[in-house]
Amino acid sequence: MIEYRNLKIAILGGGSVGAQVANLLIQHGDELAARAGAGLEVIGVAVRDLDAKRDTDIPQHLLTTDAPALILGADLVVELIGGIEPARTYILQALHSGADVITANKAVLANHGPELFEAAEQVGAQLYYEAAVGGAIPIIRPLRDSLAGDRVTRILGIVNGTTNFILDRMDTEGDSLEAALAEATRLGYAEADPTADVEGFDAAQKAAILASLAFHTTVPLEAVHREGMTTVTHDQVLAARKAGYVVKLLAICERITDATGTEGVAARVHPALVPRDHPLAAVHGANNAVFVEAEAAGSLMFYGAGAGGIQTASAVLGDIVSAARRHVAGGPGVAESTHANLPVLPMSSVTTRYQITLTVLDEPGVLAAIATLFSDRGVSVEGVSQSVRDGGDSARPTATLVIITHEASESALAATVEALATNSAVSAVVSVLRVEGL
Amino acid sequence: MIEYRNLKIAILGGGSVGAQVANLLIQHGDELAARAGAGLEVIGVAVRDLDAKRDTDIPQHLLTTDAPALILGADLVVELIGGIEPARTYILQALHSGADVITANKAVLANHGPELFEAAEQVGAQLYYEAAVGGAIPIIRPLRDSLAGDRVTRILGIVNGTTNFILDRMDTEGDSLEAALAEATRLGYAEADPTADVEGFDAAQKAAILASLAFHTTVPLEAVHREGMTTVTHDQVLAARKAGYVVKLLAICERITDATGTEGVAARVHPALVPRDHPLAAVHGANNAVFVEAEAAGSLMFYGAGAGGIQTASAVLGDIVSAARRHVAGGPGVAESTHANLPVLPMSSVTTRYQITLTVLDEPGVLAAIATLFSDRGVSVEGVSQSVRDGGDSARPTATLVIITHEASESALAATVEALATNSAVSAVVSVLRVEGL
Numbered sequence: 093m094i095e096y097r098n099l100k101i102a103i104l105g106g107g108s109v110g111a112q113v114a115n116l117l118i119q120h121g122d123e124l125a126a127r128a129g130a131g132l133e134v135i136g137v138a139v140r141d142l143d144a145k146r147d148t149d150i151p152q153h154l155l156t157t158d159a160p161a162l163i164l165g166a167d168l169v170v171e172l173i174g175g176i177e178p179a180r181t182y183i184l185q186a187l188h189s190g191a192d193v194i195t196a197n198k199a200v201l202a203n204h205g206p207e208l209f210e211a212a213e214q215v216g217a218q219l220y221y222e223a224a225v226g227g228a229i230p231i232i233r234p235l236r237d238s239l240a241g242d243r244v245t246r247i248l249g250i251v252n253g254t255t256n257f258i259l260d261r262m263d264t265e266g267d268s269l270e271a272a273l274a275e276a277t278r279l280g281y282a283e284a285d286p287t288a289d290v291e292g293f294d295a296a297q298k299a300a301i302l303a304s305l306a307f308h309t310t311v312p313l314e315a316v317h318r319e320g321m322t323t324v325t326h327d328q329v330l331a332a333r334k335a336g337y338v339v340k341l342l343a344i345c346e347r348i349t350d351a352t353g354t355e356g357v358a359a360r361v362h363p364a365l366v367p368r369d370h371p372l373a374a375v376h377g378a379n380n381a382v383f384v385e386a387e388a389a390g391s392l393m394f395y396g397a398g399a400g401g402i403q404t405a406s407a408v409l410g411d412i413v414s415a416a417r418r419h420v421a422g423g424p425g426v427a428e429s430t431h432a433n434l435p436v437l438p439m440s441s442v443t444t445r446y447q448i449t450l451t452v453l454d455e456p457g458v459l460a461a462i463a464t465l466f467s468d469r470g471v472s473v474e475g476v477s478q479s480v481r482d483g484g485d486s487a488r489p490t491a492t493l494v495i496i497t498h499e500a501s502e503s504a505l506a507a508t509v510e511a512l513a514t515n516s517a518v519s520a521v522v523s524v525l526r527v528e529g530l
Numbered sequence: 531m532i533e534y535r536n537l538k539i540a541i542l543g544g545g546s547v548g549a550q551v552a553n554l555l556i557q558h559g560d561e562l563a564a565r566a567g568a569g570l571e572v573i574g575v576a577v578r579d580l581d582a583k584r585d586t587d588i589p590q591h592l593l594t595t596d597a598p599a600l601i602l603g604a605d606l607v608v609e610l611i612g613g614i615e616p617a618r619t620y621i622l623q624a625l626h627s628g629a630d631v632i633t634a635n636k637a638v639l640a641n642h643g644p645e646l647f648e649a650a651e652q653v654g655a656q657l658y659y660e661a662a663v664g665g666a667i668p669i670i671r672p673l674r675d676s677l678a679g680d681r682v683t684r685i686l687g688i689v690n691g692t693t694n695f696i697l698d699r700m701d702t703e704g705d706s707l708e709a710a711l712a713e714a715t716r717l718g719y720a721e722a723d724p725t726a727d728v729e730g731f732d733a734a735q736k737a738a739i740l741a742s743l744a745f746h747t748t749v750p751l752e753a754v755h756r757e758g759m760t761t762v763t764h765d766q767v768l769a770a771r772k773a774g775y776v777v778k779l780l781a782i783c784e785r786i787t788d789a790t791g792t793e794g795v796a797a798r799v800h801p802a803l804v805p806r807d808h809p810l811a812a813v814h815g816a817n818n819a820v821f822v823e824a825e826a827a828g829s830l831m832f833y834g835a836g837a838g839g840i841q842t843a844s845a846v847l848g849d850i851v852s853a854a855r856r857h858v859a860g861g862p863g864v865a866e867s868t869h870a871n872l873p874v875l876p877m878s879s880v881t882t883r884y885q886i887t888l889t890v891l892d893e894p895g896v897l898a899a900i901a902t903l904f905s906d907r908g909v910s911v912e913g914v915s916q917s918v919r920d921g922g923d924s925a926r927p928t929a930t931l932v933i934i935t936h937e938a939s940e941s942a943l944a945a946t947v948e949a950l951a952t953n954s955a956v957s958a959v960v961s962v963l964r965v966e967g968l
Contacts, residue, residue: 116679116826126869127678127746222676228827230668230676237675238660238668240565241554241847308565371833374812388554388844389666392834395809396827406826409679421861431564 098131105172106139108401111148128416196223202297209428218425223407229396253378253398254289291320303345308432317360317439337365356435445527536569543610544577546839549586566854634661640735647866656863661845667834691816691836692727729758741783746870755877757800775803794873883965
């Protein structure tokens, strides 16, 4: 019988994840102790309401409504309340007391990360947050440790399961946005108010966390350009399928050099066309995946279930074991590294490719005129496909033109679209979508 | 200007990976020091021949032929010689001296892992080996740390780029095995003697490493069942494509319960059919991917380039930074955990599904007779597809029968195949392949 030092664990939050974490710690206590080199004793689970009904039972004697008192006696504090307050206050209290903190809370990290990391560094504690992005998918640890000797150049992430489910239904089942959202709600993938998911707020928080970590630079949430996916139409998804693309809501973090030569980083969330043969195109349903490009490692992808109580609990438990091993070894935690301190550049500095779909008059000279309109604004065209006459009337028949550009700046593209909209040969600008992963 | 403690790094091996590691450490020294919290000084690169021609230059003053003397002065020793000796001796020398060791050497780990891990534990040093499996793909750290609180049930890995390249060519280009191997050789993916790759020796070493780590149990290389992929025919690959499968050489590590009720683990390497909609089916070219199933996390996949000097260097550098952070924090390393100590079960305990392709007489009663032959031996048939008459002569025409079984034991399957081979209604047993990932 091996005797271990006992570590006292306080769990804040008795929801789906909190209950799973408490139960797995109790159920697999001996095995986890052997892996951690320390006993892992749950000293309490702080909840708002002792009598609330729960999906998974928590032993009654562990429940308490007094979170601050619980934190006081803990070596490790596991914050699973979510949202900003009181989570932020409790995390700070725990760190100031010298406890390591494990959190799954993307909102508090995206909004108050620097404050929390600084509090941890001051006392040599460590803040673990593998569960905050991508559920059970290991992505924080690979970025922080495995790629610590490499230079990440770009991250393309499907980091929101709800919107991937919706877009995948539209693509594979031909659903409308409304029908796909209704199905997501029915299956419990979408909340009653889906705004945080469909408008990209959730993905933007994760983009801020990933960009900060990957580029060793604080990327504030306000600096993440955000567009939701509620503007994506059934027609766009069908046309994308025909052209060999799939529409995904992506979180994109990248090193860029702007027009003045300034090297910096940028983060954005928006719907984008992804080529069908890209690994991200094969991410179906509510799954998540993070595609990482690094100078030496090349392209890597991390794939799995992005959410769910038990999956998130897996990531939290991995962090608990890591924190316990660190306590056994002694010494201060690894401080969050922001040494690179690169400028965070605005969306106007970003260049990318675009697909523009137009209805144009099917007349001689129109294609040449439109090509000139692009080149005059510094946007280089990579490819054009023109349909047969498919609209208008016999006097003035129209055709559909699908144009893919080379990399262009947001401003040059905006000027081009504006000129197209007022050009007499163009009946309509049907769709403008960014293209990623080419 | 921040002053860091300086860590002295000895590199053993001046090949492609060694030269890349040395150069990246020198080139990105300041950035890596900021991330590690310590200066990373290359004190020398031990090589066999000071004047050998190298793909990547190493500063001449760093070269030495005296590895033991170099190890003596090092805080971190990076072993990139490969093979068993003298690598094993040097790693032991380094660990005994208290240095942390970073290695990319799958052979020495698969053959002498327990000895090396024990040496590390005795002095509180740590042995890092992220680069030994899957090149730059983070897989060791996710298994050891991220999934430390979960229970891995199965690993399906494409861990050999050469054979994946060959099988992918056969599938996508319709190449013969010989033509695909010739192309792999031409492109530098296959060595002059490809035995280690095509006969599965390389994959078996990696299976032993992954199984030992994932199941907290020493899985010796001898316990890994190994079949190469040189028996895979052009016809099998074509038939698989038609039936919705792709042939992959897989390293499979799993928890199983044998017929006597003993719970244990098993590891095997062999060609297998993988359904086209499985994420592993989309792993093309020389890429690697490791698909992990865990009780709480569900299915995860880790994907990327499996080999190459610069990719492997990325994994090695990640380990160097991790080791440096540990040195700065102080305390002993995390010992390799073998606490579970599960029985390692033989191939005869494994159950899996099979696809059996037969040429049979196209006569009434034959299908029923064959179905009985399967069920009499305890093999349950999941599905049968029969082609139209496609052979034989007009007196005794034949047809092709493709049978997919439910999970069956190796011994029951072998008895069934033997009975089929001697059955008068069976002209030929064309192909027997295991089916994984269903």
